[in-house]
Amino acid sequence: MAIPKQENQTQVAQPHSRLIRLIAIVLLALIVLVGLTILIIWLTIKPKKLVYYIDDGSIHGYNLTNGNHLDASYYFLLRAYNPNKKVSVYYDKVDVSVKYDDEVVSRGIINPFHQPKRNTTLFKLNLSSHDVTLSNEAARDLKVDRSSGRVEFGVNVKARLRFKVGGWKSRHYRMKVWCAPIMVHLSSSHNGVQRTTFQSVKCDVDI
The missing domain is CATH 2.60.40 (Immunoglobulin-like)
Structure with missing residues (x-):
């Protein structure tokens, strides 16, 4: 009886792990996108030294x-x-x-x-x-x-x-x-x- 229970836990854990990975990928993509946007703005403006x-x-x-x-x-x-x-x-x-x-x-x-x-x-x-x-x-x-x-x-x-x-x-x-x-x-x-x-x-x- 213990073996089917472990299989059910594995089946439940897999979608949960995929969701965490998806959230992490989305957050990383947003961070990279914001960073690139700031860099492009900064390079476009080319601020002069005070x-x-x-x-x-x-x-x-x-x-x-x-x-x-x-x-x-x-x-x-x-x-x-x-x-x-x-x-x-x-x-x-x-x-x-x-x-x-x-x-x-x-x-x-x-x-x-x-x-x-x-x-x-x-x-x-x-x-x-x-x-x-x-x-x-x-x-x-x-x-x-x-x-x-x-x-x-x-x-x-x-x-x-x-x-x-x-x-x-x-x-x-x-x-x-x-x-x-x-x-x-x-x-x-x-x-x-x-x-x-x-x-x-x-x-x-x-x-």
Whole structure:
């Protein structure tokens, strides 16, 4: 009596297995189709790389103590340009840092924003160092640069963004922007503020 029962179970299991395989094949085909559609759209549009510049920069309230503790305020004008005529960009998270001799001296953020097609957006970055401890080497180099009348900084931008084409939005991408060397030339001083002359710096962009 046990043998016919096993045959019935086998007969029931076979259609069930075929149904599972059919569902798996359909799902796989849909995934491939969606992926190919996205790839075709992306290749057709051929998005251009985003462009970044630092157009202005200055230092205020500069003070470096004998204990290598730095206090200063920084102003940088960051220009972000989206050259694409069919692609807009959603910036969901943007972190900014200022570096000297590969040491971070200040950090900040830019609020999330949407950049339309063929748009230029300007950001006035007001950052500061409060009792930031520098290494002996960085402190020594900063004193030398300060005495020479110019200081070289770097501005680093890290962003989490998405691209939008029509009603479609891409997955999240990570963007790294490195702006260097940013030469802040120190000239006259008035009430603790160093006035500067500045040359625009084009940034390296990696997505």
